[in-house]
Amino acid sequence: MQKKRILLFGANGQLGRSIYVELSPYFYVIPCININKKGAELFENSEISVDISNSNDVQSTFQKFSPDVVINSAAFTNVDQCETDKDTAFKVNVKGLKNLVKFSSKTTHIIQISTDYVFDGEKGDYSEFDPTYPKSYYGKTKLEAENYLRGTDYNWLILRSNVLFGNNLKSNSSFVSWVYNSLKQNKQINVVTDQISNPTWTTAFAQAIRQCIIMKTKGLFHYGSDDKKSRLDFARLIAKTFKLDETLINPILTKDLNQIAIRPFNSDLNSNKIISEIGVQTYTLDYSLKQIKRINFEN
Ligand SMILES: NC(=O)c1ccc[n+]([C@@H]2O[C@H](COP(=O)([O-])OP(=O)(O)OC[C@H]3O[C@@H](n4cnc5c(N)ncnc54)[C@H](OP(=O)(O)O)[C@@H]3O)[C@@H](O)[C@H]2O)c1
Numbered sequence: 253m254q255k256k257r258i259l260l261f262g263a264n265g266q267l268g269r270s271i272y273v274e275l276s277p278y279f280y281v282i283p284c285i286n287i288n289k290k291g292a293e294l295f296e297n298s299e300i301s302v303d304i305s306n307s308n309d310v311q312s313t314f315q316k317f318s319p320d321v322v323i324n325s326a327a328f329t330n331v332d333q334c335e336t337d338k339d340t341a342f343k344v345n346v347k348g349l350k351n352l353v354k355f356s357s358k359t360t361h362i363i364q365i366s367t368d369y370v371f372d373g374e375k376g377d378y379s380e381f382d383p384t385y386p387k388s389y390y391g392k393t394k395l396e397a398e399n400y401l402r403g404t405d406y407n408w409l410i411l412r413s414n415v416l417f418g419n420n421l422k423s424n425s426s427f428v429s430w431v432y433n434s435l436k437q438n439k440q441i442n443v444v445t446d447q448i449s450n451p452t453w454t455t456a457f458a459q460a461i462r463q464c465i466i467m468k469t470k471g472l473f474h475y476g477s478d479d480k481k482s483r484l485d486f487a488r489l490i491a492k493t494f495k496l497d498e499t500l501i502n503p504i505l506t507k508d509l510n511q512i513a514i515r516p517f518n519s520d521l522n523s524n525k526i527i528s529e530i531g532v533q534t535y536t537l538d539y540s541l542k543q544i545k546r547i548n549f550e551n
Contacts, residue, residue: 255280256465259319261304261352262286262326263295266418266425267365270454271325274462282317286326304348314355321361321465322352327394331369332512334390345393346400353406361407361468363461368414368449368476370395373516376448376480380472380525388513402472409464410472414521415451415486417540419547427451428544431487435496442504443487450476450520451486453540460532469530474521479537486537493541 256279262268263283272295275281283299302309304326327345328334334341349364356362369391370384386392401408417428424430428451434441452475460475481489484503491498506515523534 256320257317258282258321258323258465259284259313259317260323260325261302261348262324262365263299265325265327265329266420267416267454267457268325269420270418270458271323271461274455274458275465278462279321279465282319284313284326304351305343307351307354310351311355319356319360321363322356323363323365323461324349324352325365327365329390331388331390331515334388334393335512338389341389341393345390346396349397350400353401353404356406358406361409361465362401363409363411363464364397364401366398366410366412367391367394368412368519368521369516370398370412371516371519373519376518376520377522378474378519379522380474387516390513391516398472407470409469411457411461411464411526412472412474412521413452413457414449414476414519416454416457417451417544418454419544421544421548427483427486428490428541431490431501432494432496435491435494435498435500438497438500440500440502441487442502442508443484444506444509445482445484445503446506446517447483447515448480448518448520449483450478450480451537452476453535453543455543456533456535456540460526460530460534463530463532467530473526473530474523475526475532476521476523476534477537477540478534480520481537489537490541493538493545 258279258281261284264285283295284302302313328341372385417426421429487501
């Protein structure tokens, strides 16, 4: 049987890289990246450069590859910049998805990655049935993309997750790698006590996505880790796992950061629906961090 053909947008992002690694042994995954990094040989399958906000780019990519599955992990993810550059945020996060839908067929499995930022963060333990109320422009664009997709009669799946962290400790692309690198260099860091979430290991999330593809899952689902923690407690767990000095972590409040965008305070996602209906595995933060340690230092 021929392998399913998957167009993966945002392949070079934090989550995209894990999706590529977890899906490639099973499917024919075509990695699509934003900026042309020719010669970098980032992926085993040669990557293609596509700006999802550019309709012509998207059209020619779909014509060339006729995908069975489209995964949209591409997004303008800098939450503060989304407030100051609303045009780009809308173009990438809303128009980008619309372009992917426009050139998909009704049988294409369209998988849209979304976020806890669609909630206001007043309640926590959010299920798929809870009302949305984004506080930031980033959250608004992600919700508008969701609503657009839900209003189509296409074959769609929306997966919401929160505070993603990948295996790469070398760049400060996630909260985990930022805490790790700062403490490793004996730098003091300020970490908020009043933002609570259940951060998600990208490898685990990518495995859940793989299972959803196999089961042709449709609808809206949440996926997060088993542990609800404040950023401060998460930072302390990172320090403990990597045997770093946790006294370098200073507790502060969100208001002290003077960030441009409003953050949800309590936005942990309830994963019960995806566990019971699809049978995916979720993990504790302790397990996820130990796996990252093993991948980076024990291979
Ligand atoms: N990070 C989190 O904590 C978090 C939490 C919940 C949900 N999510 C969602 O998860 C998904 C993946 O996030 P992530 O953490 O992997 O973010 P990321 O590392 O910023 O990856 C996003 C990718 O999208 C690409 N991209 C940006 N604009 C594009 C465009 N116009 N055309 C094509 N590609 C474009 C970026 O490329 P360049 O870097 O080259 O511009 C980047 O590789 C997003 O949908 C995000 O909203 C993230």
